[in-house]
Amino acid sequence: MQACTSVVIDEDRRGTTDLQGDESVVVLGRRHASDYETEPELISCIGNTLAGGGRGINVISEDDFVDQLYPWFEPRTAPMKVKDLDRLLKQEYLAKAVEDYKVRYIIWVDGNTETTNSAGSIGCSIGTGGAGCFGFGTWDKESDYEVTVWDYKNLKTMGKISADASGTSYMPAVVIPIPIIARVQASACKGIGQQLRSFLQPEVASTGK
Template sequence: MKGLWRTCALTCLAFAVTGCVTSTVDEMVFNEPTEGIGEASVVILGRRHASDYDTEPEFIRCVGNYIQARDDSVTVIGELEFLNSLYPWFEPRTAPLRPVDLEKLLEHKPVMDKAAELKIEYMIWIDGNTVRTDAAGSLACAIGPGGGGCFGFNTWSNDANYEATIWDFTDRAEVGRMNTTATGQSYMPALVVPIPIIAPVQGTACDSLAEQLLAYLSSEY
């Protein structure tokens, strides 16, 4: 009974200390695999061509894990594993920018053999990032021989914007685009102890985008 109360209290606290997030998703897809992708596999990669931001590797992992956790028949190849297996052909400098570029890449026999071994059916490129936008307030902390503490209030908002482009690896064609945006406000009041109330902006964007990709790739959704 005591354990149940503790669980309830922790759950309520977790909800109470989470900031609000607003998320929207747009998609345009065609040639959807109605029977799922069978024994083939999918690779999800981050675009890293922009000079002022990088698609976060943890976001790519999050999308892959979300899909794999909800439909284990969809094989998702890890980004780093794929990049290492096909080094140096998918580094930011050498990665194909259009589906037709795959044709030239597959002229290299070792690359073609490796792609066949990995049974790649879809290649999904995710481009975007999460940024902190407005921030306000001030918070000061002090430490002395008798102890320490903080006082003040901080607030900031985060914006996430990601676009996924789906390439059909067999047909060398783009078969869909999905976009997700999420915005959330986080707070940090401090009265001796700072209490972070964080809006899970990146996590919400990850869930929204992964849900759409799952609906495209999985026969069960």
């Protein structure tokens, strides 16, 4: 059983994308801030959404890409602007590694999901008649992500996608606690993944194939 979530997706397109059949994308999480990190499981989820379906996109694993180009895409050394890629490409082995992957677009995801509010309580006890829990608890979660698409070939920012998701989970307990979870992060992943597919393959989205 799942609780409801709401998702708002906004897109700011700054150019026309033309991803070819043999080209790839890599989805990377921003983790340079000290107070949060963009969750690796969300990055994997977005990658799987892009790669799935009848017209799946070639997606490079974040771990493989970061390891292959170590240490240039680690949190403290990763380029913050698309123009910063130019200095990296001057190193031949880095340029060759990216070319071998046939990378066309580098997709950065920045943000996180957090619990913003909780209320209620649940108590459990063991007596002569057995054990049981009673009470009611709720907690709210919010996701706030910004996705930036870099064109590696032309060193341009092609656009941004923002995703805001929220939901409330419930835990009623009458003898046995029954969690009713709002899949906030999963909903944000689905919304981002679907919007990215439309962004990267506009001709597919327009034909509905």
